[in-house]
Amino acid sequence: MTNNRIVDHPVLGRLADRKEITFTFDGTEYTGYEGDTVASALLAHGIRTLRVHEESKRPRSIYCNIGHCYECRVMVDDARGVRACLTPIKEGMVVSSGKGLPNPLDASIPPEELPRTYQEYEEQSKEGKGDTDA
């Protein structure tokens, strides 16, 4: 697990031994070190994708790594929308990736058939149209 760690550094010196901490991400167990954030511990394991975009479901990762951009939103224990880059890992922490949301405006529906009212949306949903797999 240390292959992405910068252990030896010509100026900063050798990485000090730190306490190991175990947490889970989307059900899989990972080990990081004391002082790691959720984002750094996962990247050390080569995991970049922290969430998918709510609408497009495209994968997203950290962008700024210092709390400014909110690109790294994950669920930590019961809290949603938590910034992975600011959250230190803790023993037994349960982290899950940010998920997509149902999107009534499924790209496969031709524009002229898109629902114009909420009622039409509900009718189309009953017919199984639209994208509901969050």
Added chain:
Amino acid sequence: MILMHDVVIIGSGPAGLSAAIACRENDLDVVVLDEFPKAGGRLLGQLHQEPTGEWWNGVKETEKLLERANMLDTDIRLEVSVYHVEKVDDTFNIFTNKGTLEAKNILIATGAAESAAPIPGWTLPGVMSIGAAQVMTNVHRVKVGEKGIVVGVNVLSAAIAREMQLAGIDLHSMALPAANVITGDGSNPIKVMDGLARIAHLAPSKFIQFGSRFARASAFVRNTAVKFFPPGGVKMWGMPVHIRKAVTAIHGEEKVESVTICKVTTDGDPIPGTEEEVEVDFVCIAGGLYPLAELAAVMGVPFKYIEELGGHVPVHNEQMETDVEGLYVAGNITGIESAKVAGAQGTVAGYSIAKHALQDHSLEENITNAMEQVKTVRANASIQFHPKIDQGRARVAQAFEVNAINSDK
């Protein structure tokens, strides 16, 4: 009942910590808040070689500040995000994710943020800001990837590219972002060259030496240099730096797999037919820094746009006071400069707050000395983000005077 503090300091970077130290030396009741899990702000990740050859090691510098702050029993609370500030009568209410605090004075020392330089594909995992790579590399000690490219050529990206090399991370090259409505001057080779000439006196390197030849040259000579910029780039520590090539797109399915680079004219327009694809697994975008000042805006502090300081800054005087009584600013929120300047400004703010809180005019002398120190540090700074800092600073001070005169009328 909520406890009333003498001062709440928002931000534990060099500015916030230095201010806290000055306040604690005067025995004020101080609370420092920061949302990052470690104190030190952006100082933590910094690592560059001074022209003297000495290393500026942000981790060590932070330790020094923290040691002094801890010796003075400073209350520093981490993982606390401030999302709103209000002033009711003479009391500031500071709203955080961990409850509300009350204070008679506040210092906003929230630092800087990175400007975006969006290019197609920039939302793919593996694309990050240059500062993100700095924090991963030097603070968390995690490699951001195997082979990357830096998009955006400026003082910060040059410094951080070097930091990645030191950590054994392979960089293909540095190049400009493709021109679009947002990337602006960062995509213009002539403007970029002007910027490089200004950092020529910084850390020793082949690239910088290249820049220094043009530092005092006329605009004509510099433009000629841009025109005849070597097609293979100029090597900096073995890595090619291109100012006549731009990254036009980032590709990949689930994460970054490659980028498209093409040659650009001296104005930054892509030259069709020159595109090449380069395999990388990460991309760092460097769009420059701007003052992170929302909390001052929410408080109704007047702002002024000052190009030399990196954008809109809250109007303040040399004592770091604003128009709102009891509200002070220090560090990069007042303009983009090096960490040493931010720290020196923090000391000024700390003494100003102590003078106000204690009504102790004997502190005038400390304030004056600290203000002198800011000027000395600024004049000797080995990293400078913008030219004409002094003129920019003078314009802010002038704006403060004008506001003061107007409100007296």
